Amino acid sequence: MAKTVAIVGAGPSGLVAAKTLLHDAPPEQHFRVTIFEARNRVGGLWPASKEDDDNGGGMVHPMMVANQSRHTVQFSDFAWDPRSPQFPRAWQVGRYLHRYLDRYCGDAELRLGARVESARLSDPAAAVDGEHGAAAAWDLVVRLADGKVEERRFDHLLVASGFFGRxxxxxxxxxxxxxxxxxxxxxxxxxxxxxxxxxxxxxxxxxxxxxxxxxxxxxxxxxxxxxxxxxxxxxxxxxxxxxxxxxxxxxxxxxxxxxxxxxxxxxxxxxxxxxxxxxxxxxxxxxxxxxxxxxxxxxxxxxxxxxxxxxxxxxxxxxxxxxxxxxxxxxxxxxxxxxxxxxxxxxxxxxxxxxxxxxxxxxxxxxxxxxxxxxxxxxxxxxxDSSSSLSFLPESVRRTLRIIPEDRDNTVALAFHGTHHPSIPNLGFVGFYRAPFWGVMEMQARFLTALWSAGGPFSSSLPATMRSALEADRSIERTLALRTDPRASQFPMGDYPFLMQDFASALGIPLRDPFGVTPRLPPSGKPMNILTPPRYHPPTPRNQHQQQEVDEEAEVQSSLRQTHETAMAGLTQARFVARAVFRSLLGTWHLERDLVSRLPSHPSGRFVGTARFLLREGTRDGGHAKAEDDDGSPSPPLEYLYVEEGDFRADNGLTFRATRRYVWRYDEARDKLSVWFTRPDDGRRVDYLFHEVDFIVPATEEDEEEKGEGWEAKAGHLCVEDFYDVHYRFRFRAVHLVDWRLQYTVRGPKKDYTIDGVYRRRTS
Incomplete structure (x- = not known):
């Protein structure tokens, strides 16, 4: 007979828990899953629209950029669209979760606009029952959007309501x-x-x-x-x-x-x-x-x-x-x-x-x-304050979990990396900790599915690897000790690779080989060995139709391929250098520029002043190619208004104040940096394209290091009859530009001059 599971929360934790219980349990065990979500949508923190579909009440701005890439913000068996940005916006993560729901959670009962107001054990005395565990069922009181109240009973309760409660x-x-x-x-x-x-x-x-x-x-x-x-x-x-x-x-x-x-x-x-x-x-x-x-x-x-x-x-x-x-x-x-x-x-x-x-x-x-x-x-x-996410639990359970108001880090005394408490074996948790990496959420869901399928933490049916892991586990003691530890880390469960390894060892999941081999890199002198959730996808999914097994494996391979291609593009093809340059240009630079003219009608001289890169939302002037989001809607590139001001001293002794303006843009979809002229009548608006910047991959690493001149880039522009031959050099110290150089030669019927400018950070 199938066991019933109530999942509280339809964010990424709740959805991956539902998928895992439905599809990854052993053949002899079946779970019937009901997901309760207080909002009228799935996704939890992640909205699925560019508009604020929570009317300002959501926890995440729809246009916020995720602080982990799509190679980490993903589940093992569901690949991102390759056209998606490396760092998706919040609404794109929400769309990903909607697609995941449609793909894997169709057999779950999804109750939107249904807030779990209370959950109590049918036998309260069983809440804390030592090694025998709680045999009682969970009785839930659920308030619907129309104010009506339902009462439901379940064999298991899984909390996926999220750490970010209030x-x-x-x-x-x-x-x-x-x-x-x-x-x-x-x-x-x-x-x-x-x-x-x-x-x-x-x-x-x-x-x-x-x-x-x-x-x-x-x-x-x-x-x-x-x-x-x-x-x-x-x-x-x-x-x-x-x-x-x-x-x-x-x-x-x-x-x-x-x-x-x-x-x-x-x-x-x-x-x-x-x-x-x-x-x-x-x-x-x-x-x-x-x-x-x-x-x-x-x-x-x-x-x-x-x-x-x-x-x-x-x-x-x-x-x-x-x-x-x-x-x-x-x-x-x-x-x-x-x-x-x-x-x-x-x-x-x-x-x-x-x-x-x-x-x-x-x-x-x-x-x-x-x-x-x-x-x-x-x-x-x-x-x-995450206590609101747990307020529906009975007081006796909250005491067992050692939840106290004065704990500002909102830690909960849970075993094996935040999954359960042995005294309440039919209560589980997924994603209830700070920095819930998606791979760990998926591992927590797998661990609970295996634990409940075997009959609980004290069952003789537990696989040997899980029994050993539980015997050695000190998660509860560690959590309680860290509450008063002045040297506690920012994220007590923040070692993502370690957590993935520990879960995989307990579950008997081998780490897959990377999709391909990258160049060798310091400090280890080895190729990159990048951890992503698909590398811990079980090699033989259980309790699935053959076609679904094939489909899941195709998703795994697609994700692994995307990660390898991203790494190789960055390491060998100058991908993302334009992005790194664009980011580091923000702010004010000291500029010194020499102009050498070969025509007597145009004086040579030297310019000294400042160049400011002023960040703003992308504009659509200039007829440039428009990038598109993965839903097909246009998305203007990022851009700076470039304002240059200073004094030009000609070789003939004449000195005058000089200024010029451009707009610099970065197009993420094309990974392209470009420079645009501004309109004569409005120095904030784009007129037309000056040039696009092409970064040059060094012929050999040794040659580039010997020169010590940084990334080279070039561009060209024909302005009526005058051709601008443009060369850049961008010199980095790790992630930050130290200085950069812009040289160009202009030749035409009435122009013949060379400009050589060096930009350095203003020191005062």
Whole structure:
């Protein structure tokens, strides 16, 4: 007889749990699955529309870019469309989940708009029953969208309601009731944040220094930059009068989306940063857990590795973000393509400390006490209280799980990497921890399916590998100890490769070989060995029709192929270099340019000044080819307004003020950097194409390293009868541009000159 399972939550955790229970249980065991979802859609955090289909109530902005690539944000048996961006936006992740639901969860009973209000054991005394476990069933009370209430009974209860239950907002009331205050998850736009205050100017105070704090500060700064420098009317009045003030307790290492496995090279190749991070070739096998308690030695090693990947201790951006002299602290990491350059350029100011109070429109940050005045709005990036995601459980169960309000990290005492508690064997968890990598969610679902199929954690039917894993497991003790450990890591369950290895060992799933072989890379001198979920797909799916087995294997092979092709494109074909250059151009550069004219009618001379790359949303002027999202809708490329200002001193002694403007664009779909002329009557609008930039793969690695000149690129442009022969050199230190050079020769009936300009970061 089939066992019934209630799954609470239809996000990625709930969907992968449903699929696994339905399709991957052994032939002798069947599960009937019902999914309860309080929202009227599936996807959990991930919306499936570019519009905010939660009317501002969702946890994720639909246009937010995922901070892991599609090679990590995926399930093993469902490949992304190869046309999808490497780092999909939130709404694209939502679409992926809808397709996954249609493919694998058709046999589940899906109840949308159905909130589980309470779940109680039919025999409360069985809640904590030692080695015998709970034999009682689960009785659920479910409230439907129309207000009606249903009661249902199930053999098993699986919690997939998510760690991000309710935004946590500290109690710092201001005496100014008009001061806008939101949680970072609720921010959508400048006009939505500032409301009637728009136009007054001031500081947007962002509170919180970990992942969400860095991300939201960079996002709001991008919106301010775009509002200030885009053509046409601004969404708010006087956007140039606003800035970000970011309050962080201590600095984090901030990674861009693309990093290099060869950071010492001045012409480094680039790949999505998680491909390099999850390169098993750089870790000894078997893997040991690097997260949880972080010793001083482990912290020093981690800081050294992060500094090597980024090529900096971050002091060049702000003294408050430097990691110098902090190598003994457990490290923090964050991800943003824009944050660090906005800090360097001054749009984001950083204060170290904690928010102590808000009085009117003045905040106090300490220690030491510092007043931050003229606050226009407050955005709290202070995490979530996950207790609301578990409020439906009975008090006796919550006591068993050791849930306490004062635990700000919302840890739950669960066995074997967050899957279950042995005292309540028919209660399971998937994805209930911070940083729930999709591969781990899938492994948790497999582990619970195997555990329940065998009859529970104390069953004699357990496979030997699972029995050994459970006997050796110390997850509960470890979780409780970390609550008071001052050296606890940022993400106690953050070692993704280790978790995947430990689950695979318990489940007897071998690691598949990579799809192909990449070039050998430092520091190991071995090819990349990239961990992705498809590499842990079971070789022989069980309890499936033969055609579905074939289809799943085709999905696995497609995903493995995509990851290998992405790595090879980055390592051997200069793919993503244009993206890395574009990202690192943001901000202000010191420019020195020599002009040598071979015609007496045009004087030679030298220009000295600044070049500013001002980030803004993509525009559609100029008749350029439009990229398309994977749903076919047009998506304009990213772009900068380039503004150059300075003094030109001619060889004949004449000096005058000079300025010029262009628009630089990056087209992600084509991985192409391009430069456009602006209109004479409107210096913010694109007129027509100047040139597209083609990066040149070095003939040999040795030649490029000997030159020490970085990435070479070229372009050409025929302007009426004049031909512009353009050459670039971009020199990196790890992920950041150190300097770059632009040379071009112009020849035509009335022009014959050469320009040679060098761009360096402004030092003051």
């Amino acid at each position: 935004p946590f907002v500290p109690s710092f009331p201001s005496t100014d009731p008009t001061l806008p205050v939101v949680h970072s998850s609720q921010y959508r736009s400048l006009e939505g944040l500032l409301g009637k205050d728009g136009g007054r100017g001031g500081k947007i105070l962002v509170v919180g220094g970990q992942m969400s704090g860095v991300e939201i500060a960079g996002t709001i700064a991008s919106h301010l930059s775009s509002a200030t420098h885009s053509p046409g009317p601004s969404p708010i009045r006087n956007p140039e009068k606003y800035a970000i003030h970011h309050v962080v307790p201590r600095p984090a290492w901030v990674f861009p989306l693309y990093t290099s496995p060869k950071p010492e090279s001045v012409a480094p190749p680039f790949v999505p940063f998680d491909l390099a991070s999850y390169n098993l070739s750089n870790r000894p096998s078997p893997l040991l857990n690097t997260q949880g308690h972080i010793s001083v030695e482990a912290a020093q090693i981690a800081h050294g590795n992060y500094g090597r990947v980024l090529g900096t201790d971050q002091a060049e951006f702000s003294p408050h973000l430097t990691l110098r002299h902090r190598e003994f602290d457990p490290p923090l990491i964050a991800v943003s393509d824009t944050y660090m350059e906005f800090v360097r350029d001054g749009l984001i100011e950083v204060s170290l400390g904690k928010l102590e109070s808000i009085n009117g429109r003045t905040a106090t940050v300490a220690p030491p006490a510092k007043a931050v005045d003229n606050i226009a709005a407050v955005v709290y990036a202070t995490g979530f």
